[in-house]
Amino acid sequence: MTELTEEKTTGEVWTQGFIKGMTEEGESLSEINPESGPLGGAAAKAHSHGGDSHGGGVGVPDSSRAGRLTSYKLADFPVITGREEEWRFTPLKRMRGLDRVGVKGQELNGPAPLVEVNKPDGVTVETVGREDSRIGSAGIPEDRVAAAAWENFAEATVVTLPAEFVGNSENVTTLTLTGQGEIPAASHIVVHAKKFATGVVVLDHRGTAVLSENVEILVEDGANLTVVSIQDWNDDAVHASAQHIKVGRDAKVKHVVINLGGNLLRTTPAARYSGTGAEVEMYGLYFADAGQHLEQRLFVDHSTKNCKSRVTYKGALQGENAHAVWIGDVLIRKQAEGTDTYEMNRNLILTKGARADSVPNLEIETGMIEGAGHASATGRFDDEQLFYLQARGIDEESARRLVVRGFLNEVIQQIKVPALEERLRETVERELEATAL
Amino acid sequence: MSTLEIKDLHVSIETEQGVKAILKGVSLTINTGETHAIMGPNGSGKSTLAATIAGHPRYTVDSGSITLDGEDVLQMSVDQRARAGLFLAMQYPVEIPGVTMTNFLRTAKTAIDGEAPKLRTWTKDVKAAMAKLRIEPEFAERNVNEGFSGGEKKRHEILQLELLHPKFAILDETDSGLDVDALKIVSEGVNRSIETGGLGTVLITHYTRILRYIKPDFVHVFVDGAIAEQGGPELADRLEEEGYDRYQVAETASA
Ligand SMILES: Nc1ncnc2c1ncn2[C@@H]1O[C@H](COP(=O)(O)OP(=O)(O)OP(=O)(O)O)[C@@H](O)[C@H]1O
Ligand SMILES: [Mg+2]
Numbered sequence: 001m002t003e004l005t006e007e008k009t010t011g012e013v014w015t016q017g018f019i020k021g022m023t024e025e026g027e028s029l030s031e032i033n034p035e036s037g038p039l040g041g042a043a044a045k046a047h048s049h050g051g052d053s054h055g056g057g058v059g060v061p062d063s064s065r066a067g068r069l070t071s072y073k074l075a076d077f078p079v080i081t082g083r084e085e086e087w088r089f090t091p092l093k094r095m096r097g098l099d100r101v102g103v104k105g106q107e108l109n110g111p112a113p114l115v116e117v118n119k120p121d122g123v124t125v126e127t128v129g130r131e132d133s134r135i136g137s138a139g140i141p142e143d144r145v146a147a148a149a150w151e152n153f154a155e156a157t158v159v160t161l162p163a164e165f166v167g168n169s170e171n172v173t174t175l176t177l178t179g180q181g182e183i184p185a186a187s188h189i190v191v192h193a194k195k196f197a198t199g200v201v202v203l204d205h206r207g208t209a210v211l212s213e214n215v216e217i218l219v220e221d222g223a224n225l226t227v228v229s230i231q232d233w234n235d236d237a238v239h240a241s242a243q244h245i246k247v248g249r250d251a252k253v254k255h256v257v258i259n260l261g262g263n264l265l266r267t268t269p270a271a272r273y274s275g276t277g278a279e280v281e282m283y284g285l286y287f288a289d290a291g292q293h294l295e296q297r298l299f300v301d302h303s304t305k306n307c308k309s310r311v312t313y314k315g316a317l318q319g320e321n322a323h324a325v326w327i328g329d330v331l332i333r334k335q336a337e338g339t340d341t342y343e344m345n346r347n348l349i350l351t352k353g354a355r356a357d358s359v360p361n362l363e364i365e366t367g368m369i370e371g372a373g374h375a376s377a378t379g380r381f382d383d384e385q386l387f388y389l390q391a392r393g394i395d396e397e398s399a400r401r402l403v404v405r406g407f408l409n410e411v412i413q414q415i416k417v418p419a420l421e422e423r424l425r426e427t428v429e430r431e432l433e434a435t436a437l
Numbered sequence: 438m439s440t441l442e443i444k445d446l447h448v449s450i451e452t453e454q455g456v457k458a459i460l461k462g463v464s465l466t467i468n469t470g471e472t473h474a475i476m477g478p479n480g481s482g483k484s485t486l487a488a489t490i491a492g493h494p495r496y497t498v499d500s501g502s503i504t505l506d507g508e509d510v511l512q513m514s515v516d517q518r519a520r521a522g523l524f525l526a527m528q529y530p531v532e533i534p535g536v537t538m539t540n541f542l543r544t545a546k547t548a549i550d551g552e553a554p555k556l557r558t559w560t561k562d563v564k565a566a567m568a569k570l571r572i573e574p575e576f577a578e579r580n581v582n583e584g585f586s587g588g589e590k591k592r593h594e595i596l597q598l599e600l601l602h603p604k605f606a607i608l609d610e611t612d613s614g615l616d617v618d619a620l621k622i623v624s625e626g627v628n629r630s631i632e633t634g635g636l637g638t639v640l641i642t643h644y645t646r647i648l649r650y651i652k653p654d655f656v657h658v659f660v661d662g663a664i665a666e667q668g669g670p671e672l673a674d675r676l677e678e679e680g681y682d683r684y685q686v687a688e689t690a691s692a
Contacts, residue, residue: 393548406535
């Protein structure tokens with residue numbers, strides 16, 4: 001059993017001269033106490049683990065991600081105190097009741113977001129009741145908030161890409177999910193790609209909501225599915241979204257989380273493999289402004305042989321009390337020989353007063369793997385990058401914008417849906433105009 | 438003709454151990470069309486001089502002056518210096534993730550010229566300049582310096598030199614890490630800028646081999662933060678044979 005956890009809490013980056021790590025992939029991490037490190041405060045650390053360097057597993061400790069409780073029943077989960085590992089970064093007071101469902105009469109019965117559908121021929125989108133057999137096919141709640149949503153949703157939306165459906169970046173299925181107000185609500189979505197289907201599904205969240213949501217993403221054998229979940233709510237929104245991904249044999253899924261608007265967003269994607277030879281790519285992009293709490297916690301559970309996962313999350317933060325949290329749990333179980341995984345998180349802090357927490361957590365129970373690695377870095381502008389651009393005549397303000405754009409563009413480039421990429425670039429542009437960097 | 442004039446320049450940096458003086462009175466005058474080679478042992482302050490001319494914030498000018506045709510360069514920001522016609526080819530060019538070469542070159546050209554280049558001729562110019570430097574077209578869509586080999590980075594510095602047409606270029610060890618073919622290609626690029634653009638060039642190097650391709654008019658020996666001797670091209674040959682011993686410094690091995 002090898003466990004590697006690194007925690008980075010970065011509120012003080014602003015006082016540093018510069019952080020080298022922003023340029024050196026997997027090379028550098030800032031430290032909790034940035035004043036004490038070399039390089040005037042930036043420290044470097046990264047891990048990469050070859051298949052030969054780690055011995056076999058010796059059981060799973062309590063703290064292991066594998067040991068976490070899963071249940072469809074709210075009552076199975078103890079009431080949240082805020083001290084739990086998975087809640088310690090979340091400002092519960094701002095959850096507006098989503099965390100207290102079932103306590104002192106707190107209900108979760110507000111109207112679910114309105115669903116508007118835009119889809120190509122062949123793809124079906126249905127509204128179904130709770131008893132529909134497809135519900136529960138890809139996921140099971142792992143925390144009390146998700147369990148509350150599971151118990152309380154009234155109807156589910158099921159998107160189906162039929163077997164061998166040929167989708168591409170032009171014939172995207174989009175569900176526009178418009179929040180219906182401030183009464184705490186539950187919702188449920190199932191995205192189902194049948195055997196050998198390919199395609200792109202976008203979940204576009206907007207409006208005002210206090211919402212707890214489960215999204216099940218079922219990718220059957222040989223399918224190749226992209227799911228993009230955009231959270232661009234109004235400023236007051238609170239949204240907890242548990243996204244359960246299950247990938248079949250030789251299937252591929254690309255999961256993209258875009259967290260932009262809302263007061264508190266907590267997105268928890270979990271990927272599980274039901275067959276061998278599958279590949280999961282997870283991308284995330286977030287832009288936290290003053291007062292926003294954007295939390296993304298992901299889990300990749302390698303339980304089958306010869307599967308691959310790649311995780312890339314990048315975020316920019318600006319303004320007083322902008323807070324981003326990234327937790328990346330990757331578990332390679334004893335039987336998951338031949339696993340190849342790498343996860344990476346980068347945060348760019350643009351102004352004073354913003355804070356990013358970044359915790360990669362890699363548990364390895366077998367030495368028979370292809371590779372496993374992680375990297376995390378949080379920093380502000382790299383002075384050397386700015387100097388280079390300015391030395392080519394570009395003024396400081398434009399140079400900063402170019403660097404931020406480039407930084408986030410690394411994720412946007414990966415979506416490969418031109419219309420969506422365009423929209424996200426414009427959104428980044430708007431965010432950048434909102435502040436003098 | 439333009440003149441870049443450095444007079445009695447004293448520069449220091451702040452380190453964890455306190456303030457450290459690096460340049461201790463450097464004077465150097467460069468006219469457009471001239472090529473000056475600066476040679477000197479490791480740590481003598483060559484890169485410091487280059488970075489100070491370009492305006493790197495890490496270096497503090499304690500006294501002395503740098504002027505470009507009489508204008509006070511030290512009062513200018515880094516980007517103003519570039520727009521005034523100064524170009525620094527860096528010893529270690531920086532990677533900029535997510536920013537493509539195409540985007541970078543166009544943005545820089547627009548900044549230097551004060552207006553966007555005409556799209557059609559610009560694209561053609563870039564392609565032609567890349568071809569001359571034997572840079573594969575794919576590099577246009579790659580992120581600035583990201584994953585480039587040492588030699589590829591140096592070629593791209595010269596690509597920028599050729600596209601931005603500065604009055605003065607300071608080439609900080611552009612020759613190091615290049616094989617003979619790459620050295621020739623890069624030297625040809627510099628020579629094109631000298632011949633057609635009347636570039637004033639400061640060539641910082643450890644080796645005389647680049648001086649076989651780019652002929653210096655003057656050679657300056659840099660020792661412990663100051664110019665210890667100057668002369669013509671013959672001085673470079675003598676340095677290659679004798680090293681820096683007679684300037685009473687032990688050269689460190691890492692060159
Ligand atoms: N950021 C820094 N921190 C500490 N010392 C520095 C820093 N930058 C430069 N120096 C010191 O200043 C001196 C001059 O360095 P500089 O890089 O200018 O030398 P150089 O002549 O270019 O050497 P080389 O031939 O190795 O490139 C050296 O002693 C170097 O260690
Ligand atoms: Mg140097």
